[in-house]
Amino acid sequence: MPGIWETNMNFSQWSRSLVKTIAVVLALALPTALAISSADARVGGGFSSGSRGSRTFSAPPSTTTAPGSTSQFNRTYSQPGAGMNNAAPSRGGLFGRGGGFLGGLAAGFLGAGLFGMLFGGGLFGGLGGLSSILGLIIQIVLVVFVVRLAMSWWQRRNSPQAAYAGAGPQTNYRSGLGGGLGSGLGGGLGFGANNAPLEIKPADYEAFERLLGDIQSAWSNEDIAKLHTLATPEMVSYFEQDLAQNRARNVVNKVTNVKLLQGDLAEAWREGETDYATVAMRFSLTDTTVDRNTGAIVAGSEQPGEVTEVWTFARRPGSPWELSAIQQTN
Numbered sequence: 001m002p003g004i005w006e007t008n009m010n011f012s013q014w015s016r017s018l019v020k021t022i023a024v025v026l027a028l029a030l031p032t033a034l035a036i037s038s039a040d041a042r043v044g045g046g047f048s049s050g051s052r053g054s055r056t057f058s059a060p061p062s063t064t065t066a067p068g069s070t071s072q073f074n075r076t077y078s079q080p081g082a083g084m085n086n087a088a089p090s091r092g093g094l095f096g097r098g099g100g101f102l103g104g105l106a107a108g109f110l111g112a113g114l115f116g117m118l119f120g121g122g123l124f125g126g127l128g129g130l131s132s133i134l135g136l137i138i139q140i141v142l143v144v145f146v147v148r149l150a151m152s153w154w155q156r157r158n159s160p161q162a163a164y165a166g167a168g169p170q171t172n173y174r175s176g177l178g179g180g181l182g183s184g185l186g187g188g189l190g191f192g193a194n195n196a197p198l199e200i201k202p203a204d205y206e207a208f209e210r211l212l213g214d215i216q217s218a219w220s221n222e223d224i225a226k227l228h229t230l231a232t233p234e235m236v237s238y239f240e241q242d243l244a245q246n247r248a249r250n251v252v253n254k255v256t257n258v259k260l261l262q263g264d265l266a267e268a269w270r271e272g273e274t275d276y277a278t279v280a281m282r283f284s285l286t287d288t289t290v291d292r293n294t295g296a297i298v299a300g301s302e303q304p305g306e307v308t309e310v311w312t313f314a315r316r317p318g319s320p321w322e323l324s325a326i327q328q329t330n
Contacts, residue, residue, distance in 0.1 A: 041253040041289045041299060042307070043219040043326075049075040049238045050325025052278065052312045053271045060310055060327070063264030066280035070310050070327040077234050198268040198275055207321045208279055208313060209260050215323055216255040216285065219243075231323040232314060250292045257286045257304055266310065275315040276324070282308040 048071040052060075056078040059070055211230055218226035222243050227236050246253055260283045268277040285307060288300035314324035 042255050042285065042287050043216055043239065044309075045238075045242045046328060047074045047238075048072060048325075048327040050232070050235050050312065050323070050327075051076050051078045052325050053274065053276055053314075055267075055269075055276070055278075056325075060266040060278045060280075060312075063266050063280045065262050065264040065282050066266075066308055066310055066329045068330045070329055073325070073327070075238055076325075198270045198277070200265055200268050200277055204277065204321065205263075208263075208277070208281075208311070211313065211321065211323060212260060212281060212283060212311070213258045216258045220252075220254045220256065222252070229322075235323050235325070246289075247292075251289050251298055252292050253287070253289045253300075255285055255287050257284065259284045261306070273317050276312060277315075277321070278310060278312040278325075280308065280310045280329070282306060 050073065052058075056073065056076055057080050062068065215227065215230050218230060219239060224236065224240060224243070227239055231239070260281060263279055263281045266278040266280055268275070270276070283306070284304050286300075286302060286304050288297050288302060290297050308329050310327040310329060311323060312325035312327075313321040315321045
């Protein structure tokens, strides 16, 4: 009998060591994730935010400018199968609203168990009795459950149906000397399976390029009133959240020297009375975050860098184009 108990204890110690290792890895990964997000301080914060009407959950076609895929929306008001006029935003992700009660419960128990064991405890406080062994088993089951949940979410996100839904023709444009987004190329014609075709003209390309610079400028000046004239209420709500976080940290993000280098029309369509155009844009910029009081640089660099993002613009009758979504490229 002592031999049996010794074997069980060795297994329990090994299991505890394994889960503690997982906890340490997660703890080390968290600062890295925060560092990555702080480096993307420009307008939109490096997130994929906004709505693309009925195509919010369909990936836009890849283009020459953005040949890879786009990230799924982290922040959007839309729900699957709905347009962009929902009343409340939905937080995406594994443990957001989409995870439901079960996902939130699993996240809570997993966090409590992992960090409890990291500091010498466990879900039920140690390995001294039957309840502790039972707690360890529950924690291992939860780890397996969360991993399977994450794999399922990743497979849905990267399914071929999602990657190629809503594909349409492309029109290339480049910013050259004396030219705008669509200089010398004429308009692009976008088609959708259930939507009316929409012609994008040179004046539209010029509007997109102008919005790229004006939005970055209004963001840098923290001019909410100006942003309301350039973007949808949904996008402005995200900008306000990000600016509030900057104020709480006592910093200001300054984006200057914005210049469009290359762009493609991914798709353009009409839903009801609303026109949509999704374009991939590669642009240069100087992105710095400075202390609000001293002006000292706390993040970013004064050296220009390049960014490629996919922006969607929306236009209603009698109104100019406005930013409806920003998506990051992979």
